[in-house]
Amino acid sequence: MIKIPTRVLLVDDEKDFVEMLSLRLKEMGEKVTLAYNGQECLEILEKENIDVVILDIKMPGMDGIETLTEIKKRFPIVEVIMLTGHGTTETAVEGMKLGAFDYLMKPADFDDLTVKMEGARKRKDEQEERIRKAEATFLLRKSGNI
Amino acid sequence: MEFFNVLVVDDEEDFVETLVNRLNKRKVPATGVLSGEEAIELMKEREFDVVILDVKMPGGMDGIETLREIKKVQPLAEVLLLTGHASVETSIEGMKLGAFDYVLKPIKLEDLFPKLAEAFERKDAHDSKIRGAKIKKLLRYW
Amino acid sequence: MKSSAYANLQRKIITVTLLVSFAPLIILGVTMYYQVALMCKDKTEEHIKYRARAQAQAIDLFLKERTAILSAMADTHSFNDMIDEKNLSRVFEVMNLRAGAFVDLGVIDSAGQHLAYVGPYDLSGLNYYQESWFGEVMSKGVYISDVYMGFRQLPHFIIAVRCWEGQRSWILRATIDPNIFGAIVLSAQIGKTGDAYLVNKAGIYQTHPRFSGKILTEFNLDTKMFRGGTTVIEARGSLGNRLLYAGSWSNNNKWLLVISQEPAEYMRRLFALRNTEIAIIIFGIFAIIMTTIFTTRLAVNHLRDSDAKMNELNAQLIQSDKLAALGKMATGVAHEINNPLNIIIQKTGWMEDLLAEEEFQNSENYGEYKKSIEKIEYHVERARKVVHNMLGYARKMEPHLEDVDLNRTINRTIDMLENYARDNNIDIQTDLSPDIPIIASDEAQLQQVFMNLISNSIDAIGKDGLIQVKSYRIKENITVSITDDGPGIPRDQQKKVFDPFFTTKQTGKGTGLGLWICYSIIEKLGGSLSFRSKVGEGTTFTISIPLIVPEKK
CATH class of the missing domain: 3.30.565.10 (Histidine kinase-like ATPase, C-terminal domain)
Structure with a gap:
């Protein structure tokens, strides 16, 4: 079976970490885009189709929760997985209440990450599938001949 | 199925009342309101799992506006859009804004129920993750 | 526009165009014709006038020459020489040699006695004393007679001069050959129908006209119509046809040289011109009619086509407007119907729910209720389908790029x-x-x-x-x-x-x-x-x- 790559957007101000993660994800066949802060993240979402955003909660400038709120406001279908450090689990719960799909503790376990990513991807696919179905029904009904 | 909280938002009082009655009769706790504004007010106080929202409401907030507000107040509440034939496109737009799905008017309970259940399932899945996270957080402090 | 309206329009355009284009064409043609006719007439008149004057002068000259030679002969010869018929005949020969046209020559004494004569008639011995010309010569010295028959019973005229020899006077008289003279006059005629002749003051032909009478008969016009000098008039000829006459007085206003000509003569060219002109005008009219009809048809057809296109476009616009309105109405109506349907379905559902409760199960009309509810549901479903079909098309049409x-x-x-x-x-x-x-x-x-x-x-x-x-x-x-x-x-x-x-x-x-x-x-x-x-x-x-x-x- 051919794997359809997940379009992942990694958002973290720690370059080393982001690049390492990106390499591993790419190795798995995912399509990875990098952003180093919240603002950049939103700009990328504006331009590209992204399935899952992996978002660090602690960032200088626009922090994780702000970025998440903005993502959910402007791109409600995009799924977000939060990266939390020690002592920020509370924020992770808050994030999930704001619509983040799940959270990961840093240093993230890679297997854990892939499982959650798959979950997020699935959830987004399901939503898209419902939209597609709705559109198809709508079109078919509109054409009126079938 | 576990019981879940439903909020019905529609400007037709008779409809809201009857649907709420029927849901209650099926042991689904449901509340009805007649406008977007009322819905938002109520949601600021109480948590709902699924909102059944009429897309087309005359005067005040329309369906899409209400949906946006709902997603702000309770991002995790799943929204089922109630739509007429003329406003299917609006509903699709709504789904792109995060609404779970849409149901065509006039609705039959048989059609509505499975979608309600699906929406609740999704909500529940998320909720349980949050519960898990909370538990983990608690465990950490031990 | 109806097709009759197009035909009407076409007719109007054609009529106006034709009127406007024919009028100047015909006016131009007629004016030109009359101008040319006038010019032709003027020219012809001028021509015959000139001829008449020239011929009158020629006749004057002829007469003057004859008179002069006669006078010279009389002056250079004595009466006695002249009455010698041998001498007289020599003089006659010299005269005919120098001037010609003399038929005879005679010498008459103051008593009117014809003393000597050279010529073809035997006239010697006649006495002219009673002749009117004799008196004239005797009083005036020179006399040119009108044409008359005289003793010889042939039309002729004479030139007579009186000479003085001391106290005695005598007359030298010569007769002019009427044929030569007539020929000179006739030479002024023009064309096939032209005529030239001399008429005296009393209106008697002095020469043989070619057509209109005989010598010594009466001229059909009054000579008073011809004033001094040269005059051109138009009048009916002796045969009743219209003729152009040019008259020029000569011989001291005693004789009128008349040149006559049928106008048709010069008109012939005019007629040819007229025919050409008419042909051109007819051709022009025909061409105008054809072009007008053709272009008008083309234009009207074009108009009809573009009208049809406009109508079609309008019809399409109306059609699409109608449909848009229908769509809007359908949406409104459907929405209004959908909501009550929605409620009815919920209410019947609620009734079903309630009916399921035990207390109703035992009601004797339970079956009737249930059936009624099912019927209501069935018909609501039908209504729902109708609305569904209506709404299939009521949707936004504005493209979204x-x-x-x-x-x-x-x-x-x-x-x-x-x-x-x-x-x-x-x-x-x-x-x-x-x-x-x-x-x-x-x-x-x-x-x-x-x-x-x-x-x-x-x-x-x-x-x-x-x-x-x-x-x-x-x-x-x-x-x-x-x-x-x-x-x-x-x-x-x-x-x-x-x-x-x-x-x-x-x-x-x-x-x-x-x-x-x-x-x-x-x-x-x-x-x-x-x-x-x-x-x-x-x-x-x-x-x-x-x-x-x-x-x-």
Whole structure:
């Protein structure tokens, strides 16, 4: 079976970490885009189709929760997985209440990450599938001949 | 199925009342309101799992506006859009804004129920993750 | 406009154009004709006037010469010499040699006795004393007579001069050859019908006219009509025909030289001119009529065509306005109906719910209630379907521009219809050109058009067939053609294919709006939708949309 790559957007101000993660994800066949802060993240979402955003909660400038709120406001279908450090689990719960799909503790376990990513991807696919179905029904009904 | 909280938002009082009655009769706790504004007010106080929202409401907030507000107040509440034939496109737009799905008017309970259940399932899945996270957080402090 | 109105308009244009163009043509022709006629007449008059004057002068000269030679002879010879007939005949010979035209010569003494005579008649011995001319000569010295018969009973005239020899006077008289003189006069005639003659003051012909009488008979006109010098008049001739007369007085106003000519003579050229002119005018009128009718027809037809086009366009506009209004109304009505239906369904559902409770189960009318509720539900369902069908078309029509990969849209549409086609054993083949760029268009609406056209093709084929979908680019246009091998569209239906509510499907199966909507959509997207169909061979629908490249973001 051919794997359809997940379009992942990694958002973290720690370059080393982001690049390492990106390499591993790419190795798995995912399509990875990098952003180093919240603002950049939103700009990328504006331009590209992204399935899952992996978002660090602690960032200088626009922090994780702000970025998440903005993502959910402007791109409600995009799924977000939060990266939390020690002592920020509370924020992770808050994030999930704001619509983040799940959270990961840093240093993230890679297997854990892939499982959650798959979950997020699935959830987004399901939503898209419902939209597609709705559109198809709508079109078919509109054409009126079938 | 576990019981879940439903909020019905529609400007037709008779409809809201009857649907709420029927849901209650099926042991689904449901509340009805007649406008977007009322819905938002109520949601600021109480948590709902699924909102059944009429897309087309005359005067005040329309369906899409209400949906946006709902997603702000309770991002995790799943929204089922109630739509007429003329406003299917609006509903699709709504789904792109995060609404779970849409149901065509006039609705039959048989059609509505499975979608309600699906929406609740999704909500529940998320909720349980949050519960898990909370538990983990608690465990950490031990 | 009605066709009679066009005919009326055409008639008006033709009439006005013809009037306006004929009037100057005819006026010009007539004026020219009269001007030329006037000119011709003037010229002819001038001509005969000139001839008359010249001839009168010639006659004067002739007479003067004869008189002069006669006088010279009389002056240079003595009476006695002259009465010698031998001498006289020598003088006569000299005179005829020098001047000519003398018929005879005689010498008459103061008593009127003819003493000597040279000539063909035997006139010697006659006494002229009683003749009127004799007295004239005796008193005036020189006398030129009118033409008269005289003793010899032939028309002639004489020139007589009186000479003095001491106390005695005598007369030398010569007769002028009337033929020579007549010939001189006649030489003034012009053309075939021209005449020239001399008339004396009393209106007696002095020479033989060519046509209008005899010498010594009366001239048909009053000589008083000819004033001094040379005059031209137009009058009836002796034969009743209109003639142009030029009269010039000569011989000391005793004789009038008349040149007459039929106007027809010079008119002949005028007639030729007139005929040419008439021919040209007739040709001109004919050409104008033909051109006018032709151009007017062309213009009116053009007008009719453009009117028809306008009407068609208006009709289309009205049609689309009507449909838009209908759509709006349908949406409104449907929404209004849907809400109560929604409530009715909920209420009946609620009733069913309640009916399920135990206390009702035992009610004797339980069955009736249940049946009634079911009936209500059934009819609400029916109403719901009607509303559904009505609303199928009530939707936003404004195109919403986005990036569209046309080939992908086609493929997605075909995917949706694949099962439907396969069920009917219809193969859908595609031949999509890879060099079709991403365009700015409305994907949903395009998809709706493809969906409609392809599903129409499937319906047209029925079972077992082939549908070919092609896309290609021609310059700044992208063309998508959908060809089926179905039964084709009969000729009489081809015009109505895009009409709203035109359908060949069974009642209830199709609304007849599909193709019309496709047409409207493609038109709104700036393209065109057309088709070619042949009964028995199939139908090809061709969509052409402009290649509009999306703006770079």
